Amino acid sequence: MQAYEFINNMIPPLKFTDKVKMALSWMEEIRTNVLPVVHEGQFRGLVTDEQIYNLNNPDLTIQEVEMESEACFVYKDKHIYDVLRVASEFQSNMVAVIDREGVYHGVITLEDAISAFADTLSIQSQGGVLILSMYMTDYSLYEIARVIESENAKILSSFISNDPLDDSKIKVTLKVDKSELRHIKATLERFGYKVIDHYQEEPSTSGEHDRLGNLLRFLDI
Numbered sequence: 001m002q003a004y005e006f007i008n009n010m011i012p013p014l015k016f017t018d019k020v021k022m023a024l025s026w027m028e029e030i031r032t033n034v035l036p037v038v039h040e041g042q043f044r045g046l047v048t049d050e051q052i053y054n055l056n057n058p059d060l061t062i063q064e065v066e067m068e069s070e071a072c073f074v075y076k077d078k079h080i081y082d083v084l085r086v087a088s089e090f091q092s093n094m095v096a097v098i099d100r101e102g103v104y105h106g107v108i109t110l111e112d113a114i115s116a117f118a119d120t121l122s123i124q125s126q127g128g129v130l131i132l133s134m135y136m137t138d139y140s141l142y143e144i145a146r147v148i149e150s151e152n153a154k155i156l157s158s159f160i161s162n163d164p165l166d167d168s169k170i171k172v173t174l175k176v177d178k179s180e181l182r183h184i185k186a187t188l189e190r191f192g193y194k195v196i197d198h199y200q201e202e203p204s205t206s207g208e209h210d211r212l213g214n215l216l217r218f219l220d221i
Contacts, residue, residue, distance in 0.1 A: 003083055003097050004076035006116050007106035011094070013038040014047060014062045021058035024049060034094050036107050037062055043096045043104045045070040073098050076105050083113040127156060128181040131197040132172040132188070133163055139170065147191050153178040171196070 013036045014023055023035055027049050037044045045067030055065065072089075073096035074082045086095050093110045132144070145155050156175045163169040178184065181198050188195055 001080045001116060002076065003074050003078045003080065003108060004105060006080060006083070006108045006112050007097055008109050008112055009106060011035065011107050011109070013104065013107075015039065016044075016061060016063035018062045019058065020047075020052045020055065020060050020062060020065060023047060023062060024052055024058075032093070032109075034092065036094065036096050036104070037067060038104045041103050043070075043073055043098055043102070046072060046092065046094060046096075072096060074108075075100060080113055080116050083108050084110075084117065087113065126179060127175055127177045128179050128184075129199040130174045130176065130181060130185065130188070130195055132174070133166070133169050133194045133196045134172065135168060136170050139172065144172070144174070144188075144193070147188055147193070148174070148176060148184055151178075151184045151187050153184055 011030060011032065012026060014026075016037070016039050027033060027035060033049045034046050037047055046069045047062060047065055048068065051065055051068070069090045069092055072086060072092050072094075074086055076097050076099050083095050087093070087110045094107050095110075095113070096107050097105045099105060139160070141155075141158060148155055153176045156177055158175070159173040161171050161173070163171045176184065179200050181200050185195050185198055
């Protein structure tokens with residue numbers, strides 16, 4: 001799942017010589033509010049429709065617009081995880097893809113990245129999601145897995161994030177292969193783990209909405 005596999009070829013890059021009114025026309029046509037800017041084969045940043053509207057001069061060229069998010073890129077051999085990380089870091093719906101020589105190859109939209117992640121086996125598999133809160137020094141996936149496996153369940157995927165309610169702790173989000181979580185939750189708590197939330201998934205019919213919902217629950221968004 002390397003980044004170059006998910007480049008969206010429908011999104012054209014802007015050149016320094018392009019007029020901003022053309023950029024707005026492209027944005028409207030492909031229904032986006034941001035486009036990449038490329039000069040001499042190098043990624044130079046992103047331009048948003050808000051920037052252009054604030055300038056209030058349709059005859060300006062892209063070169064005259066102050067570029068944003070020049071570091072909003074990933075190398076083409078990076079994993080799709082890195083695309084999601086960079087998109088989150090820059091609060092952007094689009095991430096550029098370049099090679100190790102800095103040559104621009106295209107962009108990946110946040111929607112494409114989420115769809116790619118949602119298509120992974122661990123997200124689509126039926127099961128449940130548990131969210132634990134703990135200190136980083138107490139985190140051991142091996143020990144957590146051992147407790148969960150004692151209930152004849154397995155961890156399909158795990159995800160660590162900062163606990164917004166306590167900077168000294170982390171949240172550990174676990175996808176397990178069992179939909180019934182009552183016994184697993186009780187066993188974890190018996191071993192001293194704090195389970196702050198859980199989601200028991202029902203068998204679903206298929207569809208993009210179901211996969212996206214599973215992903216957002218997994219990431220605890």
